[in-house]
Amino acid sequence: MLTVDALKRLHVSVSFELADGECIALQGPSGVGKSLLLRAIADLDPNEGSIKLDGTLRESMPAPTWRKKVTYVAAEPGWWADTVQEHFIAWDEALNLVEKLGLPSGCGTWPIRRLSTGEKQRLGLVRALLLRSRVLLLDEPTSALDPASTASVEAIVAERVSTGTSVLWSTHNSAQARRVGSRLFMMSSGRIEEHRF
Amino acid sequence: MSYIQLGYNDLILPALLVVMNGALSLLLHLRLEWQLAVASVRMVVQLVLVGYVLTFLFAAVSPFWTALAAFIMVLFASREIVVRQKRRLLGLWTYGLGAGCTLLAAGTVTMFSLLTQLRPEPWYHPRYALPLLGMILGNTMTGVSLGLDVLVNGVMRERAAVESCLALGGTRYQALLPVIRDALRSGFMPTINGMAAIGLVSLPGMMTGQILAGVEPVDAVKYQLLIMFLIAGGTGLGTLAAVLGGGRLLTDHRHRLRLDRIASEK
Numbered sequence: 338m339l340t341v342d343a344l345k346r347l348h349v350s351v352s353f354e355l356a357d358g359e360c361i362a363l364q365g366p367s368g369v370g371k372s373l374l375l376r377a378i379a380d381l382d383p384n385e386g387s388i389k390l391d392g393t394l395r396e397s398m399p400a401p402t403w404r405k406k407v408t409y410v411a412a413e414p415g416w417w418a419d420t421v422q423e424h425f426i427a428w429d430e431a432l433n434l435v436e437k438l439g440l441p442s443g444c445g446t447w448p449i450r451r452l453s454t455g456e457k458q459r460l461g462l463v464r465a466l467l468l469r470s471r472v473l474l475l476d477e478p479t480s481a482l483d484p485a486s487t488a489s490v491e492a493i494v495a496e497r498v499s500t501g502t503s504v505l506w507s508t509h510n511s512a513q514a515r516r517v518g519s520r521l522f523m524m525s526s527g528r529i530e531e532h533r534f
Numbered sequence: 535m536s537y538i539q540l541g542y543n544d545l546i547l548p549a550l551l552v553v554m555n556g557a558l559s560l561l562l563h564l565r566l567e568w569q570l571a572v573a574s575v576r577m578v579v580q581l582v583l584v585g586y587v588l589t590f591l592f593a594a595v596s597p598f599w600t601a602l603a604a605f606i607m608v609l610f611a612s613r614e615i616v617v618r619q620k621r622r623l624l625g626l627w628t629y630g631l632g633a634g635c636t637l638l639a640a641g642t643v644t645m646f647s648l649l650t651q652l653r654p655e656p657w658y659h660p661r662y663a664l665p666l667l668g669m670i671l672g673n674t675m676t677g678v679s680l681g682l683d684v685l686v687n688g689v690m691r692e693r694a695a696v697e698s699c700l701a702l703g704g705t706r707y708q709a710l711l712p713v714i715r716d717a718l719r720s721g722f723m724p725t726i727n728g729m730a731a732i733g734l735v736s737l738p739g740m741m742t743g744q745i746l747a748g749v750e751p752v753d754a755v756k757y758q759l760l761i762m763f764l765i766a767g768g769t770g771l772g773t774l775a776a777v778l779g780g781g782r783l784l785t786d787h788r789h790r791l792r793l794d795r796i797a798s799e800k
Binding site for chain 1: 692693694695696697698699700701702703704705709712786788789790791792
């Protein structure tokens with residue numbers, strides 16, 4: 338259970354709970370603070386408030402440990418080495434997910450600069466999924482994907498949710514929000530309003 | 535040891551060369567004449583003043599005056615480091631980081647050479663301490679400013695990569711390592727290039743000066759080697775401290791990238 342209590346970051350101010358094996362869809366116009374919220378939960382920006390995972394306060398553990406449990410996946414993931422597989426601790430373990438997401442198994446040796454935006458987005462997700470985090474904070478994870486790839490991403494995340502992973506999924510697509518989420522948070526002027534499907 | 539002494543009137547003829555440059559600038563509409571005039575006057579005034587200040591310091595041989603002169607040199611060096619940055623750190627660190635690391639590195643290396651190799655009497659004798667510090671300071675300053683510039687710009691450019699590594703549970707050092715490596719390489723490069731080219735492409739000013747003053751070339755070379763080793767050590771130490779310190783300042787204890795600590799571009 339992820340408990341977010343009075344989280345404040347710039348104009349964003351929210352409280353909510355996210356149960357194990359639950360996926361909440363997060364919607365709202367661009368610039369309303371969806372990414373700010375997700376980044377703040379992952380402690381990637383200075384923020385105030387109390388955030389707990391199973392009752393354990395975020396500040397009681399080192400930030401890298403927290404982020405391995407509560408992982409933020411950016412819409413445009415970054416790359417620090419030249420080839421794909423250098424970004425994975427164990428590329429062999431990634432192959433299964435890579436293929437499920439419609440990428441060729443030989444893409445490990447591809448240079449990063451030849452990847453399309455959609456390929457980067459899927460590989461960024463695989464990289465995060467390998468951590469087997471308790472909570473995934475997905476920031477528009479299918480914004481650059483075609484319908485087939487979008488469906489495979491949704492299927493993989495649904496599989497994780499069914500085994501107990503909690504997900505907060507930011508999307509501009511209302512149909513997708515209904516497909517993936519059991520609850521919907523509508524964000525406006527930095528606050529969230531809850532809708533049940 | 536004998537050397538040909540110069541009077542001020544001996545400098546008039548060479549100074550005409552600069553006047554000739556000014557005339558060329560006017561003739562070719564380069565609009566450099568004003569800058570050239572200011573730079574020439576500054577050079578003359580600064581150097582003559584330094585001559586008298588050094589004469590005073592060498593006569594006084596006082597730890598206080600020597601330390602004050604060294605302090606002022608470090609202040610100018612840190613100002614120069616800041617001026618050379620495209621993007622600066624905010625707050626006290628704008629000057630603090632560059633000045634601190636330059637002082638640490640140049641100071642340590644100068645003391646090291648004074649206490650172990652040159653051993654003048656007293657050890658802080660300004661005739662040895664100040665020229666040594668000046669030469670090491672100038673090179674350390676270049677390394678520190680290049681290193682910091684590449685670090686700050688690299689972090690801005692590679693922001694997505696750094697934050698992705700952090701988001702996946704990397705520590706701030708793991709996330710910054712590629713940028714830190716680039717910054718250290720840039721900081722060390724001028725010294726390495728300088729060492730490789732010395733003697734073939736360039737005759738160093740200090741060595742030339744000693745030779746003109748009547749010192750045997752082989753003895754002048756020994757001094758130059760000492761200086762080059764000190765410069766390499768000082769630049770390495772200063773650049774390392776500045777880049778690692780800069781990396782620490784651009785992140786915080788929760789391993790977050792803090793680009794808000796960089797001032798917006800000039």
